[in-house]
Amino acid sequence: MSYEIAPAICPPRRVLMGPGPSDISPRVLSAMAAPTVGHLDPYFLKIMDELQEMLRQVFRTRNQLTLAISGTGSDGMEACVFNLIEPGDKMLVCVNGVFGGRMAEVGRRAGAEVVTIEKPFGEIFTASEVESALKEHQPKLIGIVHAETSTGALQPLEEIAKLAHDHNALILADMVTSLGGLPVEVDEWGIDAVYSGTQKCLSCPPGLAPVTFSPRAVEVMDQRKEPVRSWYVDLSLIRNYWGGSRAYHHTAPINMNYGLHEALRIVLQEGLEARFARHQKNHEALKAGLAAIGIDYAVAEENSLPMLNAVKIPEGVDDKAVRAQLLNQFGIEIGAGLGPMAGKTWRIGLMGEASREANVLSFLAALEQCLAKQGHTLTAGASIAAANKVYAG
Amino acid sequence: MSYEIAPAICPPRRVLMGPGPSDISPRVLSAMAAPTVGHLDPYFLKIMDELQEMLRQVFRTRNQLTLAISGTGSDGMEACVFNLIEPGDKMLVCVNGVFGGRMAEVGRRAGAEVVTIEKPFGEIFTASEVESALKEHQPKLIGIVHAETSTGALQPLEEIAKLAHDHNALILADMVTSLGGLPVEVDEWGIDAVYSGTQKCLSCPPGLAPVTFSPRAVEVMDQRKEPVRSWYVDLSLIRNYWGGSRAYHHTAPINMNYGLHEALRIVLQEGLEARFARHQKNHEALKAGLAAIGIDYAVAEENSLPMLNAVKIPEGVDDKAVRAQLLNQFGIEIGAGLGPMAGKTWRIGLMGEASREANVLSFLAALEQCLAKQGHTLTAGASIAAANKVYAG
Known part of the structure; x- marks a missing residue:
């Protein structure tokens, strides 16, 4: 008897910035x-x-x-x-x-x-x-x-x-x-x-x-x-x-x-207060970066979760193409919209281990490239400048 | 704020010969x-x-x-x-x-x-x-x-x-x-x-x-x-x-x-037939070894599972003391009886990775020592001799 045996587990390298799972230590x-x-x-x-x-x-x-x-x-x-x-x-x-x-x-x-x-x-x-x-x-x-x-x-x-x-x-x-x-x-x-x-x-x-x-x-x-x-x-x-x-x-x-x-x-070990502050800081940097390239949040600012950023997909930008480019070219996973928000929003997670300055910056840089490819008008580097300003402040 | 943080995971070395989980590759x-x-x-x-x-x-x-x-x-x-x-x-x-x-x-x-x-x-x-x-x-x-x-x-x-x-x-x-x-x-x-x-x-x-x-x-x-x-x-x-x-x-x-x-x-990769044969062989060796030191099965021979051996605890032998000695001295886990069989049987698993010649032999050797401590009459080494005879056959 012979069997069909799948190849061994060998996952591609990902940065998990979707709605979960998040990056694991x-x-x-x-x-x-x-x-x-x-x-x-x-x-x-x-x-x-x-x-x-x-x-x-x-x-x-x-x-x-x-x-x-x-x-x-x-x-x-x-x-x-x-x-x-x-x-x-x-x-x-x-x-x-x-x-x-x-x-x-x-x-x-x-x-x-x-x-x-x-x-x-x-x-x-x-x-x-x-x-x-x-x-x-x-x-x-x-x-x-x-x-x-x-x-x-x-x-x-x-x-x-x-x-x-x-x-x-x-x-x-x-x-x-x-x-x-x-x-x-x-x-x-x-x-x-x-x-x-x-x-x-x-x-x-x-x-x-x-x-x-x-x-x-x-x-x-x-x-x-x-x-x-x-x-x-x-x-x-x-x-x-x-x-x-x-x-x-x-x-x-x-x-x-x-x-x-x-x-x-x-x-x-990190401490809850430090952890909450880290999530909040990275959220603010991401938000500033997105604002600088014309991406708005789908929820009112005062109600926005720090660890899950639901943002509006700009007019004329192809949802799936951008998510696929982020995944395939940069290894970055973000989430699609769910329910009535499907096709209209992205869900960008900054959860736990994934809530890191390096992730915010590399995501913004990658997104600029994807959006430019889609013909979305933006000032190159503007998102990085805005995010870095938050980190510097 | 200070937290009470448990020490890191560091499990003791075990051989899992109970009703599952079994040893993991x-x-x-x-x-x-x-x-x-x-x-x-x-x-x-x-x-x-x-x-x-x-x-x-x-x-x-x-x-x-x-x-x-x-x-x-x-x-x-x-x-x-x-x-x-x-x-x-x-x-x-x-x-x-x-x-x-x-x-x-x-x-x-x-x-x-x-x-x-x-x-x-x-x-x-x-x-x-x-x-x-x-x-x-x-x-x-x-x-x-x-x-x-x-x-x-x-x-x-x-x-x-x-x-x-x-x-x-x-x-x-x-x-x-x-x-x-x-x-x-x-x-x-x-x-x-x-x-x-x-x-x-x-x-x-x-x-x-x-x-x-x-x-x-x-x-x-x-x-x-x-x-x-x-x-x-x-x-x-x-x-x-x-x-x-x-x-x-x-x-x-x-x-x-x-x-x-x-x-x-x-x-x-092992193949189902080879795997079944391995389970059967180790079961037979265990059974022969147990028989040689006076341990009977709790189920009729023709209905006995190869991977889970439910055996009668001999008269006068302390169930918990033997299981504790096996675990603490030898790192071997076997299972207690469940339901009406609690206190009357042991469940010895030979499942998957745990179904190995080395496990059968070391378990029998350890059990001989535990039973002798309990005053159970047996011919020293008889279980090993009987099991080895099955492997040699």
């Missing part, structure tokens, strides 16, 4: 290649404890129930919604992008009676808009996206969390893109449930979903009448593996957890 | 540490195509819908059940171990009307027992475990698959532990849906679940009236990312897929 890749141990090995149980403790620091929470779900960020979304919702529960979802829409869909699959409030892609919700909806619908759970990866918009949460509690609702926040890149204050803001991903500002490959749940959320889970619809993300079982009796649930992705462990070490 | 660990690329990068799309093609060879199928779910084996189980079952559907599950029980539970969570037939742990089902149940219940789907990791029993499937089709049922098989270690003939046997895991005989770290679906199963999915209960494992969406329009669904765990890619290359 060699330290994280190296940790992932450490020898696998068993999922009940005392060594791995210690790693799990350390992961929980480091995740609490990054989430800025004391929540006991803080761990990494064994799937990607979307599985973390499902874990949060499925564990908090029972069929017939009312769930309010704020939809201003793809991921709010996804949360509503997951709510429906969990059997919730989902009501949505909607805003055009790129806009955010005011506290009073959310308050009206809370008053009208009296939901058990409100779901909202902190950093909309599809639009680049940042949604303030503190006031909305207070309103949710005033109306006896739990609040669930999508922090996939914000965690590790801009301030996240789970306890201070009073967020009851959060899911994130590893492949954005934590700069670990995709594959795990950090989650955290407030004591209030845990109480709601403990009072469930029906089992969680998914066995795989049933936290009443998973939490006995991450703590308590250490009862086997599923075989944890050992090496992915090694990678997240090293990624969190890097985040905490 | 340095080639696979090294592939996992290759630089991450984007989930829509042309290079990664090529890797996905190659993965599908290599998985088809290992599953021995031409099924178009063959891919790796972005979660562990249990998530693969959920993917299969959730996509084939709609609320109210009748599902028959054959339960003779923990994983049959889990499949029944997942069926209930999917909204199925689950009926089970049961056998004591370690026994298997005859075709006529299954036929009676098919006649009586007329299920839409029958679920059965090919290789019960909890008991070490091998369930023949070919005749049962024919019976399932005779009764207009689809057949779903758990091949988590068998794939890559003993003959699996998805097409020839007529299995409609299969899930497996990466961390058993494929010797890749845990984190992905290879699945395959027959055209019949796909037709059933296409005719669903309700959406799949889990968005994360909804194959109507996932298959557009693994093929077709390459539409974004979730961010694939890139580096885990690199690892599986290299693991499958290793499997196919």
